[in-house]
Amino acid sequence: MAADFQGWLLGLQSRMETVLARILPAAEIMPQRLHAAMRYAALGGGKRVRPLLVFAAGEVAGAHAERLEIAAAAVELIHAYSLVHDDLPCMDDDVLRRGKPTVHVEFDEATALLAGDSLQSLAFQLLAHYPLAQDAHKQLEMVTLLAVAAGSRGMAGGQAIDLDSVGRALTLPELELMHIHKTGALIRAAVMLGALCGELPEPEMAKLDRFAKCVGLAFQVVDDVLDAEASTATLGKTAGKDAAQNKPTYVSVLGVTEAKALADSLRQDALDALAGFGQAAQRLRDLADFIVLRPF
Amino acid sequence: MAADFQGWLLGLQSRMETVLARILPAAEIMPQRLHAAMRYAALGGGKRVRPLLVFAAGEVAGAHAERLEIAAAAVELIHAYSLVHDDLPCMDDDVLRRGKPTVHVEFDEATALLAGDSLQSLAFQLLAHYPLAQDAHKQLEMVTLLAVAAGSRGMAGGQAIDLDSVGRALTLPELELMHIHKTGALIRAAVMLGALCGELPEPEMAKLDRFAKCVGLAFQVVDDVLDAEASTATLGKTAGKDAAQNKPTYVSVLGVTEAKALADSLRQDALDALAGFGQAAQRLRDLADFIVLRPF
Numbered sequence: 001m002a003a004d005f006q007g008w009l010l011g012l013q014s015r016m017e018t019v020l021a022r023i024l025p026a027a028e029i030m031p032q033r034l035h036a037a038m039r040y041a042a043l044g045g046g047k048r049v050r051p052l053l054v055f056a057a058g059e060v061a062g063a064h065a066e067r068l069e070i071a072a073a074a075v076e077l078i079h080a081y082s083l084v085h086d087d088l089p090c091m092d093d094d095v096l097r098r099g100k101p102t103v104h105v106e107f108d109e110a111t112a113l114l115a116g117d118s119l120q121s122l123a124f125q126l127l128a129h130y131p132l133a134q135d136a137h138k139q140l141e142m143v144t145l146l147a148v149a150a151g152s153r154g155m156a157g158g159q160a161i162d163l164d165s166v167g168r169a170l171t172l173p174e175l176e177l178m179h180i181h182k183t184g185a186l187i188r189a190a191v192m193l194g195a196l197c198g199e200l201p202e203p204e205m206a207k208l209d210r211f212a213k214c215v216g217l218a219f220q221v222v223d224d225v226l227d228a229e230a231s232t233a234t235l236g237k238t239a240g241k242d243a244a245q246n247k248p249t250y251v252s253v254l255g256v257t258e259a260k261a262l263a264d265s266l267r268q269d270a271l272d273a274l275a276g277f278g279q280a281a282q283r284l285r286d287l288a289d290f291i292v293l294r295p296f
Numbered sequence: 297m298a299a300d301f302q303g304w305l306l307g308l309q310s311r312m313e314t315v316l317a318r319i320l321p322a323a324e325i326m327p328q329r330l331h332a333a334m335r336y337a338a339l340g341g342g343k344r345v346r347p348l349l350v351f352a353a354g355e356v357a358g359a360h361a362e363r364l365e366i367a368a369a370a371v372e373l374i375h376a377y378s379l380v381h382d383d384l385p386c387m388d389d390d391v392l393r394r395g396k397p398t399v400h401v402e403f404d405e406a407t408a409l410l411a412g413d414s415l416q417s418l419a420f421q422l423l424a425h426y427p428l429a430q431d432a433h434k435q436l437e438m439v440t441l442l443a444v445a446a447g448s449r450g451m452a453g454g455q456a457i458d459l460d461s462v463g464r465a466l467t468l469p470e471l472e473l474m475h476i477h478k479t480g481a482l483i484r485a486a487v488m489l490g491a492l493c494g495e496l497p498e499p500e501m502a503k504l505d506r507f508a509k510c511v512g513l514a515f516q517v518v519d520d521v522l523d524a525e526a527s528t529a530t531l532g533k534t535a536g537k538d539a540a541q542n543k544p545t546y547v548s549v550l551g552v553t554e555a556k557a558l559a560d561s562l563r564q565d566a567l568d569a570l571a572g573f574g575q576a577a578q579r580l581r582d583l584a585d586f587i588v589l590r591p592f
Contacts, residue, residue, distance in 0.1 A: 025448055033450050034456035085413060087570030088386075090405035110459050111384035113409070114452050117381060120413065121447030124420045128439035143424035143439055149419030152330050153320055156410050160330035219430050 005286045009052065012071035016051045016076065017043060019069045021127060037115035038109045042080040045098045049219070049291060050075045050186060054194035055210055056283035061198025069270060070130040071142070071193040074123040078150050081119035084112050086159065092241070120150065132197055137216040141197050149189035158182025162247070170248040175216065183223075184216030189217075191215075191284075204277075211284060212272040217264035218292045226294065247274050301582045305348065306413065312372065313339060315365045318423065331589070333403045333411035334418075338376040341394045345515070345587060346371045346482060350490035352579035353504055357494025366426040367438070367489040370419040374446050375482060377415035380408050388537070416446065428493055433452040438492050445485035454478025462507045466544040472513065479519075480512030487511075489579075503569050507580060510566035514588045520545035522590065523551060563588040 027036040051072035058068040063132060077226045085103040095105050104112035127146055133139040148154055157191050158181030165178060182288040191212035195205060227242050228251040242249045250259040274281045316338050323332040328395060346370035348453030354364040377529045383390040383398040391401050400408035423442055429435040442513060444450055487508035491501060523538050524547040538545045546555040568579045 029449075031448070031453050031456035031460065033460065034453060038448060039302055072443075076449060081413075085409055090384075090409060111456065113386060114386065114448075114456050114459075116413070117377075117446075118448035118452045119418065120416055121443045121450075121452065125440055125443035125447060128424070128436045136436055140424045140432055140435055140439075143436075144421055145420035147417045147424060152327065152414035153325075154333060154412075154417075155332060156414045156417065157327050160327035160407065160410050160516065162330065163410075164327065179449060 001219065003190055005283075005290070008283065008295065010292070010293075012052055012055055013048050015069065016048045016072060016260070019073050020076065022075055022079050024122070033107065034114055035116065036044060037103055037111045038119055040079065040106060041084045041103050041115055041147035042077060044100070046076075046080075048072075048076065048104050049080055049195075049287075050190040052287055052290075053187065053188045053190040053212070053215075054197075056189040056196050056281075056287050059156035060208065060277060060280045061160075061195040061200040063198030067197040069129075070126055071132060072190075073196050074127040074146060075193060076128070077119045077123035077166035078146065078155070081116040082155055082186075084116040084119070090113060091159070092245075094241070103169075114224075123150075129191075133181030135194075138196060138251045141194055145192055145196075146189050149185040154181055154189075155183075158185065158251055165248050166204060167246050168248065172253055175248055175253055179217060179220040180213070183220045184213060187219060188212040188269070205262045207277070208284075211270050211288075214273065215288050215291060218263050218270065218288070221250045221259055221263040221266065222292055223258060225263070226249045227251075228256060233285065240279075263292050297590050301579075301586070304579065305586070306584075308348055308351055309344050310342045311365065312368060315369050316372065316450070319369050324470070329403065329407055330410055330414065332397055334415055336402060337380045337408075337411055338373060338400050338415060338503070339397070342372075342376075344368075344372065345488040345583075346375055348583055349483065349508075349511075349580075349587075350493075351576075352583050353487040353490030353508075354493050355489040355579050356500075356504065356573060356576045357496040359490065359494030363426075363428045364490060365495040366422055367428060367493050370423040370442060371482065371486045371489060373415045373422070374442065377412040377574040378417070378446075378455070378482075380412040380415070384408060385453070387459075388541075390537070394418055404538065408555060410577055419446075423489075427520045427541075429571035434492060438489055441486050441488055441492075445481040450485075451479075451483035454481065461544050463542050464544065468549055471544055471546065471549055475513060475516040476509070479516045480509060482510035483515060484508040500573075503573070504580075507566050507584075508571040510562045510569065510588060514559050514562035514566065516591055517546045517555055517562065518588055520547050521555050521559070525546075559588050 015151055024039050025035045028040055029035055054072035055068050061101060063241055083097060084103045086092050087097055088104055097101065100246060112123065123146065124143060127143050132142060135166060150156065158178055161178040162182055188209065191208050224242065225251065242253050267288050271285055274284055320335050320338060321331045323335055350368035351364050380399045383393055384390050390398055392398065399411055419442065419492055420439060423439050428438060431528055432575065454474055457474040458478055484505065487504050491504050507577060520538065523545065533540060546558065551560060563584050567581055570580055
């Protein structure tokens with residue numbers, strides 16, 4: 001990991017907080033309660049893994065930071081909306097997120113539902129409204145890419161597969177398919193959107209795509225291990241819920257040791273995909289380490 | 297109303313059913329249950345008022361029908377998603393829609409939530425993916441327009457204002473503000489998107505905008521009258537719910553007679569906005585009549 005990685009990370013996390021605070025409607029604007037809930041959901045923390053990936057991929061493609069912060073905000077708003085809806089009683093029914101009460105607990109269910117809905121709309125508004133690419137056609141492709149990643153063949157589809165899998169024993173390929181949708185699609189969109197803010201030849205885009213797929217899966221494997229091993233205090237959300245809800249996870253399918261080995265092997269695949277990029281991809285490599293080597 | 301209006305209406309309603317059936321992911325594609333719920337929510341009926349407005353406005357602007365059907369589908373998917381979420385137990389808790397069980401009754405709450413989320417994503421995917429305007433910048437503006445209309449400063453915001461208003465006595469201006477968001481924003485987006493699929497000078501766009509605002513409000517006034525007067529069987533959804541839930545409506549604020557008079561005056565304003573458009577706007581005029589003169 002590069003020596004200045006920690007500084008870069010903290011700088012961008014702080015920058016994203018500023019960008020999101022600026023972009024989200026003020027809590028004084030009507031409807032105030034809805035806007036307060038949207039801000040509560042999207043501000044004040046989180047590791048901002050997806051924005052970090054947008055910036056790191058943008059660095060490979062020589063993209064302007066002003067474009068990257070908009071693309072990063074759009075991806076993060078989709079992520080934030082998905083957390084609000086996932087936490088609802090009819091889904092995971094969770095009361096704690098990032099160490100704070102979830103949105104429906106802090107506000108109410110109806111407001112949480114509408115806040116999630118509105119965060120999704122705002123993500124597409126950002127991606128279409130600000131100039132993000134020299135070529136407007138390319139920017140339309142970026143909107144399409146995020147919409148596909150968020151929708152029924154991406155993140156929301158992954159959630160649906162997850163719902164269907166509760167209480168069932170999944171095979172490893174089935175589990176992988178679920179997570180390629182549920183977490184992988186948006187991680188991949190983050191990397192692709194960052195790169196599309198700049199210029200990169202097709203073969204290099206394909207390598208980034210491979211990197212993103214490996215990192216996306218590794219991210220989920222690590223999440224499953226953390227859920228099984230960490231305490232609620234460390235995690236900032238309710239720990240051990242997967243096992244309690246009888247959800248299939250990498251830990252339930254492979255066991256902890258094998259799951260850790262899989263995460264490390266996916267990390268190696270991700271790094272291999274970046275061979276030949278040289279120093280420009282150092283942030284992406286650091287992020288792969290950051291994501292996989294979170295304190296087990 | 298033009299003699300062939302009924303034929304035009306039925307033709308387009310049938311065309312929209314075909315377009316939506318083609319555009320929505322097949323129920324055989326994984327995750328099947330989610331895709332089945334999305335199709336259940338968006339297919340099989342409804343008056344398709346917003347798509348009709350897209351086509352009628354497109355006619356004024358000389359737009360190609362292939363573009364209009366995509367823009368119309370995008371607007372209708374946003375409308376369909378909003379109905380699914382509005383019907384959820386934490387919102388209106390309704391069990392009947394278009395004479396059929398609502399999505400969460402037919403499927404389950406989690407699937408309804410995800411189906412609504414995915415319909416919204418799909419709307420933006422359509423609007424960005426298909427070629428809808430000569431100029432890609434203009435198409436990006438169309439995406440922005442729909443995103444704003446759907447989000448916290450548009451439709452979802454109107455729902456939030458609605459929630460806050462239950463049990464409170466609203467003034468007429470407050471009620472109007474709520475409906476300009478809740479119903480008006482998407483009706484306006486339908487008219488604007490239809491026109492943007494073709495070419496229309498700015499002053500004409502402004503006239504269409506005024507037309508759309510009047511029709512949007514008239515639409516809601518008529519809805520309130522119907523809810524107060526019609527039976528559940530005629531309406532295809534639970535009637536009399538507004539009064540039962542102690543919701544402020546145009547009928548509760550103005551009484552039935554005054555509300556009907558307001559609807560008619562808004563219809564006249566809408567028609568006035570189209571003065572000077574000639575025969576090209578006849579479908580829009582017919583639609584204003586169709587919307588306001590629904591059987592009281």
